[in-house]
Amino acid sequence: MLRLDDIVVRLGDFCLNSVSLSITKGEYLVLLGPTGTGKTVLLETIAGIHRPRKGRIWINGRDVTRQPPEKRGLGIVYQDYALFPHLNVEQNIAFGLRSTGMSERQSLRTMEDLVRFLDIGHLLKRRPAQLSGGEQQRVALARALVMKPFLLLLDEPLSALDRASRDRLRHELKRIHREIGVTILHITHDLEEALFLADRMAIMENGSILQHDRPEAVFARPNSRAVAKIAGIRNLLEAIPENGRWVTFLGVVDIEDILKNCATDPGQKICISIPGWNVEVFPGKPEDSYLWKGTLRVAETRLIGDLVDLVLSGGNGGDDIRTSLSRREWETLSPFVEQGKNVPVGICKKGIHCIM
Amino acid sequence: MRSFGTVLFGLGFILVLFVAMPLVRMILAADPAVLKGVLAETRVYQSILLTLRAALWATLLCAVCGVPLAYILARRQFPGKSLVEGIIDLPIMIPHTAAGIALLMVYGKSFLLGRLFSRLGVGFVGTEAGISLAMAFVSVPFLVNSAKDGFLAIDPRLERVARTLGASPWRVFLKVSLPLAWRSILSGAIMMWARGISEFGAVVVLAYHPMTAPVLIWERFGAYGLKYARPVAVVLILICLIIFFVLRALSAKQEEN
Numbered sequence: 001m002l003r004l005d006d007i008v009v010r011l012g013d014f015c016l017n018s019v020s021l022s023i024t025k026g027e028y029l030v031l032l033g034p035t036g037t038g039k040t041v042l043l044e045t046i047a048g049i050h051r052p053r054k055g056r057i058w059i060n061g062r063d064v065t066r067q068p069p070e071k072r073g074l075g076i077v078y079q080d081y082a083l084f085p086h087l088n089v090e091q092n093i094a095f096g097l098r099s100t101g102m103s104e105r106q107s108l109r110t111m112e113d114l115v116r117f118l119d120i121g122h123l124l125k126r127r128p129a130q131l132s133g134g135e136q137q138r139v140a141l142a143r144a145l146v147m148k149p150f151l152l153l154l155d156e157p158l159s160a161l162d163r164a165s166r167d168r169l170r171h172e173l174k175r176i177h178r179e180i181g182v183t184i185l186h187i188t189h190d191l192e193e194a195l196f197l198a199d200r201m202a203i204m205e206n207g208s209i210l211q212h213d214r215p216e217a218v219f220a221r222p223n224s225r226a227v228a229k230i231a232g233i234r235n236l237l238e239a240i241p242e243n244g245r246w247v248t249f250l251g252v253v254d255i256e257d258i259l260k261n262c263a264t265d266p267g268q269k270i271c272i273s274i275p276g277w278n279v280e281v282f283p284g285k286p287e288d289s290y291l292w293k294g295t296l297r298v299a300e301t302r303l304i305g306d307l308v309d310l311v312l313s314g315g316n317g318g319d320d321i322r323t324s325l326s327r328r329e330w331e332t333l334s335p336f337v338e339q340g341k342n343v344p345v346g347i348c349k350k351g352i353h354c355i356m
Numbered sequence: 357m358r359s360f361g362t363v364l365f366g367l368g369f370i371l372v373l374f375v376a377m378p379l380v381r382m383i384l385a386a387d388p389a390v391l392k393g394v395l396a397e398t399r400v401y402q403s404i405l406l407t408l409r410a411a412l413w414a415t416l417l418c419a420v421c422g423v424p425l426a427y428i429l430a431r432r433q434f435p436g437k438s439l440v441e442g443i444i445d446l447p448i449m450i451p452h453t454a455a456g457i458a459l460l461m462v463y464g465k466s467f468l469l470g471r472l473f474s475r476l477g478v479g480f481v482g483t484e485a486g487i488s489l490a491m492a493f494v495s496v497p498f499l500v501n502s503a504k505d506g507f508l509a510i511d512p513r514l515e516r517v518a519r520t521l522g523a524s525p526w527r528v529f530l531k532v533s534l535p536l537a538w539r540s541i542l543s544g545a546i547m548m549w550a551r552g553i554s555e556f557g558a559v560v561v562l563a564y565h566p567m568t569a570p571v572l573i574w575e576r577f578g579a580y581g582l583k584y585a586r587p588v589a590v591v592l593i594l595i596c597l598i599i600f601f602v603l604r605a606l607s608a609k610q611e612e613n
Contacts, residue, residue, distance in 0.1 A: 049516050069519035076520045082513040086535045095531075096521030147521060 001025040001183055002046065002151055007055035009045050016041055016207045018055070023151065023185060028177050030194040031187040032230060033204035039187040042204070043153050046185070048072050059150055070099075075144030079156040081136045083128035089139050090124040096147040111146050117179070118142050134165045138172070145180065154186040158193060170196055191232045203227045219275065221353050228273045228355065234322040235274035236355075241267060248272070249319050253292045253347075258354050271355040274347055279323035281310065281337060283346025290346040296321060297342050301330075310337065312345055321345065379593060386590040394587040400572065404592060407568040408599075410484055411552030414492035415545050418499055423541055426503035427533065431512070444501070447494045455494055456561025463489060463562075486563040491552035498547040506540025507533060542607045546600065553596055 002023040009016040016038050023029045031039050044050050046057060048069035057065045064072050083092050090108070093115070097107035115121050118138045128136060137157060144152055157173070158166045174197060177184055188194055194201055195215050202212040203226075211218055211227045222228035228236055239246040239253060246253050255272065272291075283293060296312035299320060303309075308330040312321045330337065337343055394400050429441060447455060463470045463480040470480060480486035510533060518528040534541075556570040564571060569592045577585035 044516065047516070047520050049519070068525075069516070070522045070524060072520070074520055076517055078513050078517065082511060082517045084514060084518070084532060084536075095518065095523070099518075099522040099524075099527055143517075143521065 001027070001060060002185070003056075003058040004046070005056040005058070007042075007045060007052045007057065009041060009050050009052050011041060011050065014038060014041065014207065016045065016052075019207075019209050020055075021202055021209055021212060023183060025183055026181055028184045028186065028197055028199045029202060030198035030200075031185065031202045031204055032191065032194040033187075033189060034230065035189055037205050038207040039189075039204055040155055041207075043076070043155050043185065043187055046151075047074050047076050047153055073147075073150045074153055075147055075149035075151075076153040077137070077140045077144050077155065077157050080160055081128075081140035081157075083131075083136055083140055083143070085128050087127075088124065089120065089126055089128070089131070092128070092139060093143045093146055095143065111142070114142050114146050118176075132165075133161045134169055137161070137169055141176065145176070145182065150183065152182050152184045154184060156188055157186070159188070159190065166193075173197060191230070203230050205230065220351065222273055222355060225271055225355055228271075233273045234276040235272075235279065237272040237274060237319070237321075239270050239272055239354075241269075246270075248292075249314050250292050250294060250321075250347075255291065255352075255354060257349070258352065268356070273353045273355055274321075275351060276323045278348045278351045279312075279321055280346045280348060281312075281323065281325065281333065281343050283344060285346070285348070289348055289350070291349045291352060293344070293346045295342045296345045298337055298339050301337070301339055303327075312343070321347070382586065382590055383593065386587060390587050391591060394591055399567075400569075400588055400591070403567045403572045404569050404595060406484065406487070406566055407553050407570070407592070408595070410487040410568065411491050411495075411549050411555075413484075414488040414495065414552050415499065415549045417488070418492050418496045418548065419541070419545060422496060422500045423503050423534075426500050426541075427507050427529065429500075430504045430507035431515075445497050448497050452494050452555065452557030453561055456490055456558035459490060459493055459558060459562055480562060482563050482565055484563075484566060487559050487566070487568055490558035490562045491555050494555050494558050495548040495551035498551055499541075499544040502544025502547060503537060503541045506537030506544075509540070510536045539607055542603070546603045546607075550596060550600060553592075 002021075004019055004021045007016060007019040019042060021029075031042070033039050041050060045052055048064070048067060048071075052065065055065070056063055059072060059074075083089075084095065087095065090111075093111050094102075094104070094107040097110055098104070102110065115124070118141060120135065120138050120142060123131060123135055123139065128139070131139065140157075154173075158169055161169060170193060173184075173186075176182070177197075186197060198215050200213065201215045201218050203210045203218060205226050210230075211223045218227065218231050219233070222231055222233060225236055237248045237250070237253075239248050239255065241247075246255050253272070255270075259270075283290060287293070296314060298310060299313040300311035301308055302311075304324075306327050307324045308327060310323050310325060312323070314321075325333065325337070425440075425444075429437065450458075460481070461467055463473065463486070465471065465474060465479070465481055473480065478485055480489050514532055514536070515528050518532045519525070523531065554570060555568075556574065559568055560571055560574070567575065569588065573585050573589050573592070576588060
């Protein structure tokens with residue numbers, strides 16, 4: 001549906017480096033990356049706002065690299081929605097239809113179903129300044145969707161909202177995607193949002209796409225430390241080869257099984273990615289299920305909603321190991337898992353991944 | 357905190373007094389009967405009408421080229437952009453009599469553009485067209501800079517969204533950029549028009565006759581003294597103030613809507 005081949009864009013000091021990406025029809029792709037990494041520039045390049053120095057953009061098999069935005073058939077919704085402040089909601093939604101030469105009456109008829117679907121009929125005569133953030137977002141979506149775009153581009157559409165509105169509108173986006181069937185490219189720096197919405201995820205940093213896969217695959221097998229960090233993997237353990245063994249700040253770890261199929265250079269350090277749920281406090285599984293077992297000191301406990309975050313320290317001033325307990329687990333274990341106490345900890349082999 | 361505000365307020369008030377006092381003093385000192393008599397003088401009201409008309413023409417004609425130029429300066433980066441911005445600001449810097457002489461060197465009867473226009477039946481020396489030309493030259497920076505600020509204040513993403521909705525660059529300019537920058541453009545046009553009305557130096561070099569109001573005031577002051585120049589000056593100030601406040605009120609009302 002959309003294919004980017006080796007796109008290079010230069011804007012002042014910033015550069016998009018050879019970005020290649022594809023989206024299939026009906027897919028919800030989330031582009032995840034920290035702020036200032038070039039996500040919006042990429043989105044605007046796809047929309048035709050910036051012209052690439054190199055590379056090709058294909059939409060439905062058509063090369064649109066040199067086409068202006070109005071010829072591409074894409075819709076865009078920005079973070080702060082960019083509603084036309086001098087027009088009311090109805091005129092905002094009809095703007096695109098009127099640009100195609102449609103009469104006012106026809107455009108009103110065309111937008112009728114969508115207005116009902118998004119439940120914004122009561123807002124039609126209001127100005128954007130009179131709308132809440134959530135209402136503005138639905139209007140911006142209606143304005144883009146009424147043009148029946150091949151692809152809807154969403155630029156951090158939820159980040160300007162409070163948590164309650166964000167949660168509600170996340171479901172709304174899922175519903176729009178499911179019921180209208182529009183292909184969506186959504187950019188965000190919020191991991192939780194990406195995991196909730198994405199069919200596939202592309203991880204971006206410093207103007208490059210680092211990995212592009214299903215969310216669970218990115219999470220299970222990050223291809224670099226940067227991806228692991230962006231994907232929210234909580235523990236990245238450096239392992240150094242010493243006399244045929246792998247040594248970490250926790251001590252010697254047995255990762256030969258995991259490294260069986262990987263080519264490592266002699267003397268090469270590796271990084272072990274360990275999701276938080278792979279770390280067990282009071283481990284109870286058979287011995288060979290664990291990569292490492294030992295005692296760590298509880299450096300910090302932090303209550304976050306239904307979860308309790310634990311920071312476990314090796315005690316030698318090195319790195320930490322981080323995990324979470326459910327509130328129920330924590331209440332059971334709390335006499336033993338207090339700050340400053342030593343607790344037995346096991347790191348499960350299953351689910352860990354080595355990054356070369 | 358309170359004394360800080362009081363000091364700022366006091367200092368600002370001194371400046372307001374500095375500007376307002378001479379104008380208020382002159383208006384209050386005027387005898388309404390004398391003003392009425394002055395307005396009844398054909399020569400006076402014709403010169404006031406000429407001034408208002410010539411400044412209006414200058415503003416309208418400059419808006420046709422100035423607004424697009426302001427948009428380009430606000431939205432595009434191109435080599436020599438700073439030079440263009442500098443050239444537009446130049447008339448504010450140079451003495452206006454010098455500006456008049458410079459204009460004469462290009463639009464005078466014995467110079468290239470002057471000869472060209474004179475073949476088309478348009479002369480600039482001693483004509484209303486010349487007055488408009490001089491007014492346009494010295495006051496156009498007010499229009500271009502204000503319109504540019506207006507365009508700069510528009511979030512470029514509004515224009516980008518409009519393009520993705522199928523609007524051509526022309527439609528985006530006419531339906532999004534222009535309506536949103538309208539207040540700044542109008543404000544710049546009012547400033548340009550007002551500055552044009554008050555222009556003396558460049559106008560007097562290019563077209564002493566027909567006489568604009570500032571030239572008439574100068575002539576009366578030189579030939580007959582303050583007593584005869586003051587009523588014409590008061591009338592001109594009053595007319596300018598009335599038009600200025602009406603246009604400001606209109607643009608404020610539009611903004612409110």
